[in-house]
Amino acid sequence: MAEFLSLHDAVARYVEDGATVAMEGFTHLIPFAAGHEVIRQRKRDLTLIRMTPDLVYDQLIGAGCAKKLIFSWGGNPGVGSLHRLRDAVEKGWPHKVEIFEHSHAAMACAFEAGAAGLPLAVLRGYVGSELPSVNHQIKYIECPFTGERLAAVPSVRPDVSLVHAQKADRKGNVLVEGIIGVQKEAILAADKSIVTVEEVVDDLGASPNACVIPGWAIDAIAVAEKGAYPSYAHGYYPRDNRFYKEWDAIARDRDTFQVWIDDNVYNAGGQAQ
């Protein structure tokens, strides 16, 4: 049963140094507040998983939290590169980050397989791509029924997943609306899960087929108002496209990045300004 905790206490209890952590959000509902809390608590040696690592992963990597990154598209959407990720991969600053690179299809399948309790995901993927030559996690199997050669990747089974959602009710049941990405799969695939929400309500008001994650499938709920900012929360606030553009200049330089992280994460209560 989901326990209502402060974000500080949820991260302190469930995110351990060296853990495999998925903070999901497919360009929507990105758990910035949770990511910043992980940075503030100076978690180290994390294996970070996410299909579309963007600014918050750039911040985690630049702050030295990550040892390994499993991903399928790492960029600043509509803007360009993630300079902290690039600096880590190209120059080893603040230290080298090992990368395991996939395609979206494979990672989406891997999350789904993790949620389904399977050890692997099977897909018709990577045909002719050179990604399998640089990522030993991509292998092939033969379909026992048709003989077709199919790609196989290990399922995603994070130690802990952190996602952001619009709202929870008082029993900790969570409603996710809009672009739902792999949020549900991330929660169900993980050993422990933390969901940050904009607000807690008496009644979710969900339609019968809405994306509702039951409270008994979640470990901790933390209220984090504007917890996805500068990304957006459908029905609550829009994406701050200007900040995404500004991030390009902030992250390009190690010193400006350091100043930003000090001002907005280490010395700030909880959210990006």
Add this chain to the structure above:
Amino acid sequence: MSNEYTSSEMMTVTAAKALENGMTCFVGIGLPSEAANLARLTHAPDVVLIYESGTLQTKPDVLPLSIGDGELCESALTTVSVPEMFRYWLQGGKIDVGFLGTAQIDRYCNLNTTLIGDYQSPKVRLPGGGGAPEIATCAGEVFITLKHSKRTFVNDVDFITTLGFGRDGKARDGVPNIGRGPTRVITDLCVMKPDPETKELVVVSLHPGVTRDDVIEATGWEIRFADQLETTPTPDARELEVLRDLKARTERKHAGEA
């Protein structure tokens, strides 16, 4: 309204015309998205646009800055999870055409969006494959649009992120359940199609005012030209008007979001 146009507008309008009304199109962000929405707002009102963020049959009023903009979801028929998008809709064979951009392309339409240089010590690290590797193999066919330059049209891509026809042009041969692959490449200079036999890109149409030398200069290999080389039709006034309106709306919207 004057019919003068820029080379970028020429590229977008030509890329838009490649889409036929009623096609289902899996759309990449950036230039493909601009072209696909122009098609929807002009000659192809019933084109079905699908973005990998799960938005099915979307009709955005402004171009999305990111693949998961709220606008895509709000204007969609429905929004599905990302695993459903890739498994049921793409891998399940429901997509006629994938519309992609790229950082590098070679003569066999192989695409590189992974890195420049060596994988272990890259000169430039690019965002990676995203949805493209499976869009290129699971969609019925693939259109590619990008600006023409020696930096992008290279003799050998540094890395095959996404399959065109492989380093020898034969990588799709004998593979079951695979799409036809790239069928046209639209740039700001010309339109190219793979040779039916060798799969090597051939220029089939030059945009008005563009010479063979312009294309040769901007291509990193000895580019071939079709015997029956055509001139690409110019954009008409309505296409230009709709495109400019769309871009102006988009700029206003994104500038206003602070």
